[in-house]
Amino acid sequence: MLIDGHGREVSYLRVSVTERCNFRCQYCMPEKPFSWVPKEKLLSFEELFLFIKVAIDEGIKKIRITGGEPLLRHGLDEFIGMINAYKSGLDIALTTNGFLLADVAQKLYDAGLKRVNISLDSLKPEVAKQVAQKEVLGRVLGGIEAARLAGIHVKINTVPMRGINDTELLDIMEYAKARNMPIRFIEYMENHHANPDLKGLKSEEIKAIIGTKYAFEEMGRQGASPAQLYRLEDGYVFGIIDPHKHDFCETCNRIRLTAEGMLIPCLYFDEAMSIKDAVRKGDVAGAAEVLRTVLANKPEKNRWSEDQENQSSDRAFYQTGG
Numbered sequence: 001m002l003i004d005g006h007g008r009e010v011s012y013l014r015v016s017v018t019e020r021c022n023f024r025c026q027y028c029m030p031e032k033p034f035s036w037v038p039k040e041k042l043l044s045f046e047e048l049f050l051f052i053k054v055a056i057d058e059g060i061k062k063i064r065i066t067g068g069e070p071l072l073r074h075g076l077d078e079f080i081g082m083i084n085a086y087k088s089g090l091d092i093a094l095t096t097n098g099f100l101l102a103d104v105a106q107k108l109y110d111a112g113l114k115r116v117n118i119s120l121d122s123l124k125p126e127v128a129k130q131v132a133q134k135e136v137l138g139r140v141l142g143g144i145e146a147a148r149l150a151g152i153h154v155k156i157n158t159v160p161m162r163g164i165n166d167t168e169l170l171d172i173m174e175y176a177k178a179r180n181m182p183i184r185f186i187e188y189m190e191n192h193h194a195n196p197d198l199k200g201l202k203s204e205e206i207k208a209i210i211g212t213k214y215a216f217e218e219m220g221r222q223g224a225s226p227a228q229l230y231r232l233e234d235g236y237v238f239g240i241i242d243p244h245k246h247d248f249c250e251t252c253n254r255i256r257l258t259a260e261g262m263l264i265p266c267l268y269f270d271e272a273m274s275i276k277d278a279v280r281k282g283d284v285a286g287a288a289e290v291l292r293t294v295l296a297n298k299p300e301k302n303r304w305s306e307d308q309e310n311q312s313s314d315r316a317f318y319q320t321g322g
């Protein structure tokens with residue numbers, strides 16, 4: 001079992017397999033970065049897998065593949081197959097923008113992927129284009145349908161933004177509800193890489209919008225999940241991820257690994273330690289040592305939750321994987 005310096009059990013590893021992306025979302029990567037990490041600095045799937053095995057042996061039970069856009073990396077199905085074959089009963093999931101999903105959904109399912117979280121910020125082609133700065137909606141919706149058809153459990157992620165998609169939150173929720181897919185509204189997390197003019201909606205505002213049409217009751221948070229859950233009268237459950245609240249980090253159970261091998265203890269802060277040397281030498285004990293050190297130094301909470309206005313993180317979401 002992995003316990004961090006604040007006594008929290010850490011059992012969830014998020015692995016970013018690339019920082020590159022085919023979208024330029026306003027809240028994440030509105031402009032192409034000055035340079036990408038050169039290929040030789042990225043860890044191969046074999047190197048990532050070496051660390052993942054160490055992490056599983058130490059107590060990781062849930063692994064989420066993310067990015068950048070993870071489906072840009074070729075052979076992702078084989079990578080998932082490797083993890084799936086290593087230990088039974090792991091919760092293996094993917095977070096994707098869905099654009100490239102339709103063609104690979106069945107292969108991913110066959111490799112062992114049972115859950116996918118797909119970002120959907122609008123059901124209007126022109127608004128989706130405004131957010132991602134590319135014509136995307138048709139392919140994203142196609143990806144969602146293909147994943148469902150393949151038998152993958154789909155969850156929708158939506159970032160509510162003032163003046164962009166705030167009039168559509170009910171429609172997006174109803175789209176998810178009609179397909180029996182859970183939805184999470186994610187509060188925009190201020191970061192220095194995003195469009196500086198962007199304003200996110202806070203949890204109270206999101207609830208007020210849903211409340212104009214539906215009555216719902218608060219269910220609290222489930223286990224270590226960051227989402228606050230709400231149940232409509234007909235039983236449908238929606239969630240809000242609210243990192244600006246103080247209680248959000250109390251049950252944090254996760255760490256993040258980037259495509260170049262930086263192990264990140266918290267999404268907000270810049271601190272990280274590299275596992276690259278250890279895995280490139282095949283040094284299992286060294287990799288386990290880095291893991292323990294990072295856990296010992298995991299921050300108690302982020303700074304989005306502090307009372308000052310405009311707390312903004314230096315971390316790029318496309319590098320950490322969100």
Ligand SMILES: Nc1nc2c(ncn2[C@@H]2O[C@H](COP(=O)(O)OP(=O)(O)OP(=O)(O)O)[C@@H](O)[C@H]2O)c(=O)[nH]1
Nearest residue numbers: 093095117155157186225226241243254267321322
């Ligand atoms: N601040 C903060 N935000 C998080 C954290 N984990 C997830 N989020 C936010 O929630 C978004 C959605 O997360 P997903 O990638 O769908 O993963 P998840 O919420 O762990 O998904 P499930 O496994 O389905 O519960 C992330 O991209 C972040 O924006 C966290 O530890 N801290």
Ligand SMILES: C[S@@+](CC[C@H](N)C(=O)[O-])C[C@H]1O[C@@H](n2cnc3c(N)ncnc32)[C@H](O)[C@@H]1O
Nearest residue numbers: 027028067068096097119157188189317321322
């Ligand atoms: C960084 S993306 C990576 C995976 C994939 N490209 C995608 O968009 O789903 C993971 C998640 O982070 C969320 N995200 C990115 N930047 C964010 C921000 N500034 N605030 C809140 N959520 C953000 C996205 O909406 C997405 O659900």
Ligand code: SF4
Nearest residue numbers: 021023025028068097
């Ligand atoms: S949120 Fe995902 S899809 Fe959008 S730019 Fe970031 S990594 Fe790409």
Ligand code: SF4
Nearest residue numbers: 249252266267301302
């Ligand atoms: S912000 Fe940091 S401490 Fe809080 S839940 Fe996310 S990773 Fe954990």
